[in-house]
Structures are given as C-alpha cells and as structure tokens.
Amino acid sequence: MADSTLSTLPRMDALLACPALADSGLPYALRKAGANQVLDRLRHALRAGEHVEIPSLTALAEQARQAAEALARPGLKRVVNATGVVLHTNLGRAPMSRRAAEAVAQAAAGYSNLEYDLSTGKRGSRTARVEELLKELTGAEEAFAVNNNAAAVFLMLSVLTPGMGVAISRGELVEIGGSFRVPDVMARSGARLVEVGATNKTRLSDYERVLESGQAQALLKVHPSNFKVVGFTQEVGVEELAALAARYGVPLLCDLGSGALGPGPWPQDYPTVQKWGAAADVVCFSGDKLLGGPQAGILVGKGEIIRRLKTDPLARALRLDKLSLAALEATLLDWRDGEAVPTLAMLEMSQKELRQKAEGLAALLAPLCPCEAVETAGEAGGGTLPGEELPSWAVALEPAEALEAFLRGWSTPILGHIHRGKLLLDVRTLLPGEDATIREALAAWKGAQP
Numbered sequence: 001m002a003d004s005t006l007s008t009l010p011r012m013d014a015l016l017a018c019p020a021l022a023d024s025g026l027p028y029a030l031r032k033a034g035a036n037q038v039l040d041r042l043r044h045a046l047r048a049g050e051h052v053e054i055p056s057l058t059a060l061a062e063q064a065r066q067a068a069e070a071l072a073r074p075g076l077k078r079v080v081n082a083t084g085v086v087l088h089t090n091l092g093r094a095p096m097s098r099r100a101a102e103a104v105a106q107a108a109a110g111y112s113n114l115e116y117d118l119s120t121g122k123r124g125s126r127t128a129r130v131e132e133l134l135k136e137l138t139g140a141e142e143a144f145a146v147n148n149n150a151a152a153v154f155l156m157l158s159v160l161t162p163g164m165g166v167a168i169s170r171g172e173l174v175e176i177g178g179s180f181r182v183p184d185v186m187a188r189s190g191a192r193l194v195e196v197g198a199t200n201k202t203r204l205s206d207y208e209r210v211l212e213s214g215q216a217q218a219l220l221k222v223h224p225s226n227f228k229v230v231g232f233t234q235e236v237g238v239e240e241l242a243a244l245a246a247r248y249g250v251p252l253l254c255d256l257g258s259g260a261l262g263p264g265p266w267p268q269d270y271p272t273v274q275k276w277g278a279a280a281d282v283v284c285f286s287g288d289k290l291l292g293g294p295q296a297g298i299l300v301g302k303g304e305i306i307r308r309l310k311t312d313p314l315a316r317a318l319r320l321d322k323l324s325l326a327a328l329e330a331t332l333l334d335w336r337d338g339e340a341v342p343t344l345a346m347l348e349m350s351q352k353e354l355r356q357k358a359e360g361l362a363a364l365l366a367p368l369c370p371c372e373a374v375e376t377a378g379e380a381g382g383g384t385l386p387g388e389e390l391p392s393w394a395v396a397l398e399p400a401e402a403l404e405a406f407l408r409g410w411s412t413p414i415l416g417h418i419h420r421g422k423l424l425l426d427v428r429t430l431l432p433g434e435d436a437t438i439r440e441a442l443a444a445w446k447g448a449q450p
C-alpha cells in the first residue's frame, strides 16, 4: 500500500454518495460530521507518518455511518448501576421516585405556577412550597433551597460572615470531592478562617479561646462526611457549640452535607437535620444524598437568618431551577407521606432480600455465561456513611475483563466492578426491570462468542 497518501483519500462527496451513508436516513449534517470524523482520523494518521491502509470506499462509508449514528445518540444516557454504591456521584447520585420523575416531566413539558400565586393572581415565591414542607419535616422556623449544597455553604458564609473570623475545628477542614474544600470556600466567601484544635481532637475551650480573644465572630461546624477519624479523638457536639455561641452572641453555622432526615438506615448516633437544626442557627445539606432527591442545597434554621439569605442578591445567582424544584417538592412529599424513597429502600434492603435478588439474577443469567450469587460489600456513597461497609450480594461473572468492557459498551451501559478476577454485579443498586437489561446484554454477548 505504497500509495497511501493524503491525495489518495476519497473525496467527501464520493463518501457521502455511498448508499451506506446516503440511504441511512440520518440528517445531512450528521452524515457529513460522521464522514468528516472518519476522513480526519485517516488524515491525522497519514500526517503523523503512520503506515495506513485506506479501506475501500464502501467500508469507509460504513464507518462514517456508524460515527454519524453515535453522534445522533444523546451523550447523557441511562446506565445500570450494578456497583453497589447507592449514592454514586459519577452516576448522578440519587435515582428518584416515580412521583418525583412525573413531577419533573410535568414541569418540563408545560407551564407551571412556578412564581405565580394562583389564589391572588399575583407573583408568588418559587420556593414557597418546598419551604413549607421543609419546615413541616424538620421543625425549623424557616427554610430555603438553592442549587446545591456547595452553593448553600457559599451563600451562608458570604451573607452571614463576610470579613468575620469563623472558628472551625482542624478536624473539619475537609475536602468533599470535586474540588470543594472547606478552607477554599471560606476564603472565596470572604470569611476569615480561624482554625481551632487539632486534626484528631478539638475541645470546647479551643473554640472559647478564639471567641474570648475576639479572633472569631462565628462558629462553623462541618460534618466530615466522607472520612472518619478513629482512635484518640474528640469533637465538640452541636449542642455544646450552640450553648457557647449563645453565650458569646455569635451565630453557629452548620454544614451537615449528607442530610439524614430523622431516623433511617444509618447508625443511631448519625447526625440528622433535626438534631443539628434544633441547636444551630442554620444547617445546610444536599438534596441528593440521604434525602434521595434532586441536586439541591437546603438551608433550614432561625427565621431572621434564613430571611437574610433569601433576600440577598447572591441567592438569585444560586437559585434552583423548576425541574429540580418539582423533584424536590415530590421527594419531600414522599418523606411526609411515608412513601418509598428509592435510595432509602436500597439502603434498607435486608441480607435475605439481597441474597434472593442475587440468586434470582444468577438463575436468569446461568444459561448465558458462567455465574453465581456471591456475598460482597457495597457502600452508601456520596460521602455519607464513611467506614460503613454495606454487606451485599452480587452475581459474579466470568471472564471479568472482557465482560466488563462489553457490558460498559452496551446500549444501556451496565456498570459493575472487578474483584478477584470476577465481574461483580451488586444487586442492591439494580432498579426494577434492569435484570432484563442485563439478560439481554448477556444474550448478545453469548451470541457473539465463537
């Protein structure tokens, strides 16, 4: 193939005229983009001096058609989460309830009374409905919701403590992930970081010292969320901090992160919105962690403080969109009515249920490839219950590497993890109907084997 040079590449119009592309039924712009991708790839290789065999015009047209089809598919797609990580940030955290999904679809496809008061015919508040539900569920005086919890923390510090010294334990100067580091957010908000205590131990007297000396004019408590300090440790509880804050007449601000609403499938002593909310001036947390709703940052607390946050111009820049509001309202209604919130149901599944689910799936897949139900360990994820392994059940498949890649590339990608030479599909995080998706993919796998 000595004649593989740039000048021997087929022309664009010749490629576009091939039946594989011309009769593909795809729009012209996509056919052209697909052809361009294929030709560009060859041009690039030739310019780089690689040895390239230029395929036939028909073969190139087929490649171009496949490229065009790939371009036609949406980039953001449904995947099957078989990782066992319930709140997987890379996979969109919380899958929402049917009620929430329907509320989103309604809000998306039509107009709504988003900021319109139907009883007066005048302008209304976009967050009023979720605020009422949040107050009812948490017992807080006032509530507000913004775009995510990072925004809630930023709003809280920017509005309440600009230029002020804010005391925080050295054990709570955490990085949450995705470059959200408490010291950086504080700096950006204009608050002055006043570190107290040590990484493993902070006492009430450490906070008291900086309040007494006038170095700090507010207290911040952050739930370290995604890690756990064990061993020789000490931290100051929210109630004690609240009493200290009251004594010095300074606010106590809390970033709870995970947002457990009352008792649930987490340890007894796990900090809840109610517990921290009863003591602090303001508590913020995520909508899509243990609450099981959409991405959102929720703030609950004292009336006067929350009203300051709501009316600040920054709140407008961080506001929640209508789809998230619809989903948040529906999720809060699920909580109020005792309806199943999918992430909670997943966290609550018993070993017996998980085992049955895994054995059922293994039986379904057995005719297609070697597999067995095995015990495994997942996690809550989203930085919510660090150090708490979630004992679970999975289906173990072989050959691990090849299957992992095949299932990841499936039209509805199926994501598991490899452990000791087997591909494990943890059944805890499988949603209804996904067994069938896995079966379909494995049937295709089997069919493609020599």
Ligand SMILES: *Cc1c(COP(=O)(O)O)cnc(C)c1O
Binding pocket: 148, 149, 150, 151, 153, 176, 180, 222, 223, 224, 225, 226, 255, 256, 257, 258, 285, 286, 287, 288, 296, 297, 382, 383
């Ligand atoms: C998760 C978390 C955040 C960030 O919340 P997002 O909703 O992801 O923006 C902030 N603080 C703590 C303590 C967290 O756990």
